[in-house]
Amino acid sequence: xxxxxxxxxxxxxxWAPLLPGWDAARSILRGDSEAAAIPAPRPAxxxxxxxxxxxxxxxxxxxxxxALRASEAAGADPKQMPSVFASTHGDLAISDYMCATLVxxxxxxxxxxxxxxxxxxxxGYWSIASGSHAPYxxxxxxxxxxGEAWLEAASLIECEGGRALLVAYxxxxxxxxxxxxxxxxxxxxxxxxxxERSSASRFEVxxxxxxxxxxxxxxxxxxxxxxxxxxxxxxxxxxxxxxxxSQVRQTLGADLxxxxxxxxxx
Amino acid sequence: xxxxxAPLRITAYSTVSAAGHGKAALIDALARRATGLRPNxxxxxxxxxxxxxxxxxxxxxxxxxxxxxxxxNNRLAxxxxxxxxxxxxxxxxxxxxxxxRVALVLGTSTSSIGASEEAYQRLEADxxxxxxxxxxxxxxxxxxxxxxxxxxxxxxxxxxxATACSSSAKVFAQAERLLRIGLADAAIVGxxxxxxxxxxxxxxxxxLVAPDPCRPFDRARRGISLGEAAGFxxxxxxxxxxxxxxxxxxxxxxxxxxxxxxxxVGARMAMRAALERAxxxxxxxxxxNLHGTxxxxxxxxxxxxxxDLLPARTHAAxxxxxxxxxxxxxxxxxxxICLLAFETGLMPGNLNAEDLDxxxxxQLRIDNAQGxxxxxxSNSFGFGGNNCCLLFxxxxxx
Numbered sequence: 001x002x003x004x005x006x007x008x009x010x011x012x013x014x015w016a017p018l019l020p021g022w023d024a025a026r027s028i029l030r031g032d033s034e035a036a037a038i039p040a041p042r043p044a045x046x047x048x049x050x051x052x053x054x055x056x057x058x059x060x061x062x063x064x065x066x067a068l069r070a071s072e073a074a075g076a077d078p079k080q081m082p083s084v085f086a087s088t089h090g091d092l093a094i095s096d097y098m099c100a101t102l103v104x105x106x107x108x109x110x111x112x113x114x115x116x117x118x119x120x121x122x123x124g125y126w127s128i129a130s131g132s133h134a135p136y137x138x139x140x141x142x143x144x145x146x147g148e149a150w151l152e153a154a155s156l157i158e159c160e161g162g163r164a165l166l167v168a169y170x171x172x173x174x175x176x177x178x179x180x181x182x183x184x185x186x187x188x189x190x191x192x193x194x195x196e197r198s199s200a201s202r203f204e205v206x207x208x209x210x211x212x213x214x215x216x217x218x219x220x221x222x223x224x225x226x227x228x229x230x231x232x233x234x235x236x237x238x239x240x241x242x243x244x245x246s247q248v249r250q251t252l253g254a255d256l257x258x259x260x261x262x263x264x265x266x
Numbered sequence: 267x268x269x270x271x272a273p274l275r276i277t278a279y280s281t282v283s284a285a286g287h288g289k290a291a292l293i294d295a296l297a298r299r300a301t302g303l304r305p306n307x308x309x310x311x312x313x314x315x316x317x318x319x320x321x322x323x324x325x326x327x328x329x330x331x332x333x334x335x336x337x338x339n340n341r342l343a344x345x346x347x348x349x350x351x352x353x354x355x356x357x358x359x360x361x362x363x364x365x366x367r368v369a370l371v372l373g374t375s376t377s378s379i380g381a382s383e384e385a386y387q388r389l390e391a392d393x394x395x396x397x398x399x400x401x402x403x404x405x406x407x408x409x410x411x412x413x414x415x416x417x418x419x420x421x422x423x424x425x426x427x428a429t430a431c432s433s434s435a436k437v438f439a440q441a442e443r444l445l446r447i448g449l450a451d452a453a454i455v456g457x458x459x460x461x462x463x464x465x466x467x468x469x470x471x472x473x474l475v476a477p478d479p480c481r482p483f484d485r486a487r488r489g490i491s492l493g494e495a496a497g498f499x500x501x502x503x504x505x506x507x508x509x510x511x512x513x514x515x516x517x518x519x520x521x522x523x524x525x526x527x528x529x530x531v532g533a534r535m536a537m538r539a540a541l542e543r544a545x546x547x548x549x550x551x552x553x554x555n556l557h558g559t560x561x562x563x564x565x566x567x568x569x570x571x572x573x574d575l576l577p578a579r580t581h582a583a584x585x586x587x588x589x590x591x592x593x594x595x596x597x598x599x600x601x602x603i604c605l606l607a608f609e610t611g612l613m614p615g616n617l618n619a620e621d622l623d624x625x626x627x628x629q630l631r632i633d634n635a636q637g638x639x640x641x642x643x644s645n646s647f648g649f650g651g652n653n654c655c656l657l658f659x660x661x662x663x664x
Contacts, residue, residue, distance in 0.1 A: 003448070082516075089406050090428070095379065099386040102463040106311060107470070114468035115524040115649055118375065119407055119428030124650025127518035133535055135516030136652065137436055141425045142408040148425040155443040160269055176386060179394045181405055209449055211366045211421065255421045256366065 004208045007154050008201040008265075010163065011074030011192030012240050013066040015043055017185060018224045022069060028221065029234075029241035035224055042186065047129040055112075056125070059091040062188040063122035063169045064129065070190035074200050076163055078130035081192070082156055083165040085123035085138045086149030088229040089173070089181055091116065096175035122169065146189075146233040147250035147258045154207060157195040166191045170229040184227035189237060197265070203240060206261040214257055217248045236260065268543040271442055273510035273659065274501045278355035280346055281602040283495035283595075284318030285588040288349045293606050296614045299634065301588055303479045303491050308461050313470050316479045318493025318590025319461060320345070335413040337378040337404045343414055343458040346496025355500055356418050359452050365421040369450035370414060371441045372426055373433025373457035375594030375648075378409040380462035410458055422450050428594065430648030431557075433457055434497070435597030435656055439514045441501055456498035459594040465492055472524055480560035480591070481618040482584035483569060483630055487560045493590020497598035499605075507662040509608050512546060512641070515539025519651025526647060530567040533557075533645065536653040537575055540643060544657045551580045552639035553613045554629070555600040557647045558584020559591050566625045568645065573627030581637070582629035587617035597646040601656055604642040608660040611636050 012022055017039030019025035027033040043065035045056050056064075063085060071078055089095075094117045101109050115121070120138035127136055141148035146168050153166040169188035173181040194201060219225075219234035232250070239246035239262045250258040279289075284302030286292030295302060306312040308319060320342060328336050328344055347353045360368050381404040385395040394400075403409055411426035423444055427433050434457020441453035459465075469475045469492060476489035501511060517539065519532035526533065541548055554576065557568055565584075572582050585603055592599055607613050615631045616622075622630055640660045647653045 005447075088408075095382065098379075098464050098468070099383050102383050102467060103386050106463060106467040107313075109467050109471045111468075111471040111473075111524075114464075114471050117464065117468065118430045118649045120430055120648070120650040120652055121523065123429070124518075124523050124652065127520045127651060128522070131520050133518050133520050133532060136429075136518055137427060137440065137516075138429050138650075139425050139427050140407040140411075142403070142406055142412055144424075145408075148423060151423055151449070152425070152440055152443070155440075155447055155449065158447045159443045176389055176393050176395065177382065177405070180385075180400060180402055182402070209423070253415070253421060253424055256423065 002208045002210050004206045005158060007157060007205050008194040008197050009191055009203040009205055010194045010200040011070035011076060013069035013190040014237050015062060015066050016187045016225050026241040029238045057091050057094055057116050058171045058186060059169060060122045060125050062186050063167050064126055066188040066190035067126050067165060067167045070192050071165060074192035076192050079132045081163050081165050082134045083123065083136040083167060084149050084153040085136060086145050086168040088140060088142060088145045088170050089183060090119045092171055092173045092177055092181060092183060096177045100175060143232065144251050144253055146230060147252040150258060153193050157193055161195045163192055163194040166193060168230055182227060183229040187225050187228045187230045189233060201265050204263045204265055208259050209252065210257055211255055212257040213255055214249055216251055268539055270545055271446060271543060273512050274442060274445065274503060275506045275508040275510055276605060277500045277502050277508050278352055279499040279602055279605055280350035280352035281497040281599050282320060282346045282349050283589040283592060283599050284320055284493055289606060293610055293612060295588060297612055299617055301479060301617060303590055309463055313466055314477055315475045316491045317461060318491060320494055332417060334401055334403060337381040339378040339380060339410060339458055339460045340413045342460050342494060342496045343410060346458060346498055347417060352498050356454055359500055360419055363451040365419055367422055367451040368420050369422045369441060369444045369453040370411060370420045370424040371437040371453060371455050372411045372414060373437045373594050373597060374410045374426060374428055375430050375433055375459050376462055376464055377407045378404045379464050380460060381405060383463050429652040430650060431593050431596055432646040432648035432652045432654040433594035433597060435646035435654035438511055438656055439516055445503060453501045454498060455501060457595040457598040458496040459592055460494040461492060465593060474561050476560060479618055480587050482558035482560040482586050483565050483616050483623050483626055484619040485621045485623050487565060490559045490561055491590040493592040495589060495592035495595040495599045497595060497602050509605050509661045510659045512659045513540045513544025513657035515543065515655045517653045521651050524649050526564055526567045530571040532651055532653040533568060533647060534571050534575060536655040540655040540657040546641060546657060548575055549577050550641045551576055551643055552641055553607050554580055554582045554643040555603050556582055556584040557645040558586055560586060565623060569623055569625040569630060572629050576629050578628040580629045581613040581631050581635050583614055583616045583631050585614050600644045604644050604658045607639050607642055611638055613637060613639060
């Protein structure tokens with residue numbers, strides 16, 4: 001077995017239509033309350049100027065919402081924090097628009113849609129809106145996206161110290177793309193990870209990487225995000241909603257796993 | 267100041283672009299100042315522009331055992347792996363360290379979106395993808411990382427970085443971190459991007475595409491020429507005579523999605539951070555391969571930053587007029603050109619530039635030069651204000 005490493009979780013955020021925000025989600029994931037029957041409307045990206053909020057792509061609205069909430073929960077200044085943004089598929093609505101427009105009227109492509117089509121659009125808006133010159137990255141690893149993003153965020157703070165923001169998000173597939181790319185809804189999560197324990201720390205997480213073909217830990221509330229690309233990480237957030245220690249496994253590849261041991265802190 | 271790093275040896279590397287299939291062809295094109303750009307002949311309704319198109323991709327299907335990953339981008343990835351003996355070096359590395367101890371970190375901007383574009387062009391009557399394109403893996407950004415991991419039998423951490431045009435520079439930084447904390451014993455980094463409708467018509471919509479072959483740093487430059495490329499590098503720890511990754515700097519402009527910061531704040535931060543991390547003074551930089559896309563704004567901002575940060579003796583130039591702007595592959599192609607400069611002494615100038623922009627300092631060169639560079643920087647800047655600067659050293663052999 002490999003060496004165990006340690007990080008602290010200082011901020012937690014999650015948003016999905018039936019889990020709209022960490023306070024509601026925490027209660028539902030703990031089994032203290034029931035999810036609402038009606039899906040919540042997409043969050044407003046309050047970090048953006050008013051005239052950009054409505055036009056912001058869904059990925060940007062979702063990613064900025066959880067990034068901001070996790071940072072606030074940690075009392076962390078985005079200007080001081082590198083970030084790792086992760087999305088399995090990027091903005092599937094814009095990809096659908098681009099592919100359809102290329103068939104119908106390629107010279108009519110919207111320049112705004114084009115620059116919002118890059119995989120790092122949400123991360124770019126985050127750095128602009130928060131005024132942060134800190135490095136960010138944007139990664140994807142298909143069904144292992146959350147695990148690989150954790151690896152980069154945890155590596156960053158193990159190498160450089162301080163804190164790092166981890167944001168993962170996906171939205172539903174649209175148009176013909178939806179027949180082949182399987183993602184049925186919006187799910188965004190964010191964590192502020194820290195190298196050192198502080199008064200903001202909520203969990204100590206011992207993590208290790210080992211060969212193995214075990215699957216992701218199943219989530220008790222999986223039906224609330226059934227068919228969402230990032231539903232694979234819900235069990236981790238069930239652990240973070242709990243007041244008891246827990247163990248969660250995330251896949252990093254077909255034959256590599258990330259094991260997380262969560263210990264709540266007072 | 268960023269944490270210092272132990273140098274990483276680059277024990278193998280490869281590159282395929284319009285300027286050359288393999289290192290020998292590339293260095294020959296650079297020395298002869300022979301561009302790889304040609305009038306745009308890509309797609310059914312080609313825009314009037316010039317492109318850096320890699321010849322022969324259409325006639326080079328993937329070996330049948332990898333049919334699931336078949337698409338233009340993965341074909342070019344395979345060409346890059348087969349070039350310069352890279353695949354043999356990579357397989358030997360996997361054998362030496364064990365499949366779980368080799369990490370794979372690859373960059374791309376659009377990955378195999380060209381396959382999705384094609385599916386939309388050939389939709390079935392019921393709106394579904396044509397049967398030959400019903401392969402989910404080629405319709406997602408990680409198509410590239412997943413294919414190369416399968417082709418090389420890598421079982422360590424595997425991720426695709428997509429930060430637009432800085433992607434395959436950022437991969438060096440992420441791989442260095444994985445190696446530094448011991449999550450892998452070796453890393454394969456690289457990048458692949460291919461021409462597709464999204465980028466040709468997308469950059470056209472932003473009025474960033476030149477009608478003529480691009481002219482980096484020329485006063486009368488009119489925009490970029492798009493290109494496609496693949497490249498890979500193998501990073502290992504420990505002593506040896508090979509060239510080395512000595513440092514890197516990463517930063518964000520926090521300014522605009524598709525336009526650089528007017529004073530190049532992020533670009534300067536990335537260059538300074540690369541020097542600081544390597545504990546190398548700017549006076550030691552012999553060569554810098556610039557981002558130099560030939561867009562009006564990038565070149566003006568980058569030229570001013572170079573004039574301010576580097577000594578007059580540094581040979582500074584962009585190689586985009588040979589390769590085109592290869593987007594997510596630009597970082598690895600230009601890293602390879604830095605490594606070739608150590609091997610051959612050739613430092614390319616700015617092809618197609620005749621009258622340099624007034625922002626250019628004495629560092630900016632039109633002509634090629636021959637020397638014995640020991641330290642080289644490579645700049646890569648992307649949409650979303652994402653900046654990365656790499657610092658390479660010649661190692662013991664030069």
